[in-house]
Amino acid sequence: MNKRRLGLLTGTHAVNDLYQGLVPALLPFMVLERGYSYTAVSGLMLAATGLSSVVQPLFGLYADRHPRSWLVPVGFLVAALGVVLAGMSQSYLMTWIAIALCGLGIAAYHPPATVAARAAGGASQKAMSVFSVGGTIGASFAPVLAATVVGGGGLSRSYLLGVPAVAMGVLWVTATARRGAVAAAAAAAAARKQAAGGVMKPHNDWRAFSLLVATIVGWSIPYVTVLSMLSLRITRDLHGTTFQGAAALTGFTAAGAVGVLLGGWLGDRIGRMGTIRSGYLLALPCLAGLVLSPTPGWALACTALLGMSMFLPFAAQVTLAQDYLPRNPATASGITLGLALSVGGLVSPLFGMLSDARGLGVTLTVVLCVLCVATVLALRLRNRAPVIPPVEAEAAAAA
CATH class of the missing domain: 1.20.1250.20 (MFS general substrate transporter like domains)
Known part of the structure; x- marks a missing residue:
């Protein structure tokens, strides 16, 4: 490192x-x-x-x-x-x-x-x-x-x-x-070594990558919906104060940052597939608890646990996407961090219409079902050996 x-x-x-x-x-x-x-x-x-x-x-x-x-x-x-x-x-x-x-x-x-x-x-x-x-x-x-x-x-x-x-x-x-010339020389040497030895990068596994993208889409929809509806859920449905609504939103975001760090630590110890599956499986009861919470206090507790759980797989999913597409790691990052994560925002107006018609409780129940589908997909994901392209690895080490 x-x-x-x-x-x-x-x-x-x-x-x-x-x-x-x-x-x-x-x-x-x-x-x-x-x-x-x-x-x-x-x-x-x-x-x-x-x-x-x-x-x-x-x-x-x-x-x-x-x-x-x-x-x-x-x-x-x-x-x-x-x-x-x-x-x-x-x-x-x-x-x-x-x-x-x-x-x-x-x-x-x-x-x-x-x-x-x-x-x-x-x-x-x-x-x-x-x-x-x-x-x-x-x-x-x-x-x-x-x-x-x-x-x-x-x-x-x-x-x-x-x-x-x-x-x-x-x-x-x-x-x-100060290190640009050294890094460039290392990258050039690695490229020559790779070409001379006939070393080829492993093939792209587009089927596995598509499954991962579908999983992330299933994660994005509950995340954006909870982010946009959380304060209203606590203040309107559970009759909490505006401070409690703001605290829940802050806690959800802060817990997400903790979850990202914890997920990286767990990934180095139990493996990234265990981290990904644990995150989705833990998020389900937390979101269910938010749906069924009778008081703002319970909702705050469930929200914090939900934020941490949902972000446990984040880092592992990024590296897994790059390893599914070792020939196109930047493309993998662009799709997973850009297009797939934005789907939740694109469909959020539909859930807003559902909330107006049937209430926030129904909307959160629907996104709980979406998260269930994402969890099933996450359990079907398979690991792939980490692939650090020699050119990038040697250049990074020299930089």
Whole structure:
């Protein structure tokens, strides 16, 4: 494990996902200052998330065919530029284009950065979990940063939001310039060795990968639904306070970060398949407990356990996807982290309509059934020996 390289990539992940979190964090200020309607706000979120999810696999394909380490800093710098321009723009059209630009930067960052983190971490599942939590930490700081910068002086001060990306860009250049030649030489030597020896990467297992994608889709739908309906469930159905609703949402997110780290630790000890199956099997009774909770207190406890359980498989699923497609690890990352995870958001309006018609209890029961299907699919997943491509491994070790 190259801890220095992994630490640098984790820092870039925190900065990149900071800008992913800044988009929804800035929307209330845009509504107040510019008078945007809810429809206009929905259009901006579509520009940020929908476009990013669709194009992320395309960036994965490009990164697999033409490995370029500069995509990592360019990704979070473009994301920062989009956020800054969105805050400084006066027209809705320019704001929409700027936020779409932010989504493109975020999409460009994730596939190559995830592959680089896997190479730096070697066979360790804990390494991937640390990298993943970096993004969670960055996103969690977004509301605070938005309130501090924009809340005190209006959207005209949005240019200050670019400071974290510029600082990380300087750090990236400083840290990589000194070792760039060494890493390039190591990669070239590994490529020559692989070509001379006739070494071929194992074949892509698209059938197994498709099963994994279906499993992640079945995970995404309950996750997004619980995230969007949790506060209402506690305040309206269980007659809890607004503080309890907010506490449940915070606890769900924080427990997810703990689950990612715990899942990486377990993956190195009991194996990633045991971690994946344990996460899904533990999540079922926790979600059932949330559906059947008679009081806000029980709902809070079940929510925390649900967040931890649902994120136990996260890091293991990322590395398993890359090992199912060893010839296209960046594409695997783009599909699993982009397209598959976004399905929950795409179908969320349908569950909103169901909640309006039948109530939140019925909606949560339906997503519990979806999670049951995902659990069955997870139990059918089979492990595959970790594949760290020699070029990436030797270059990461030298960097």
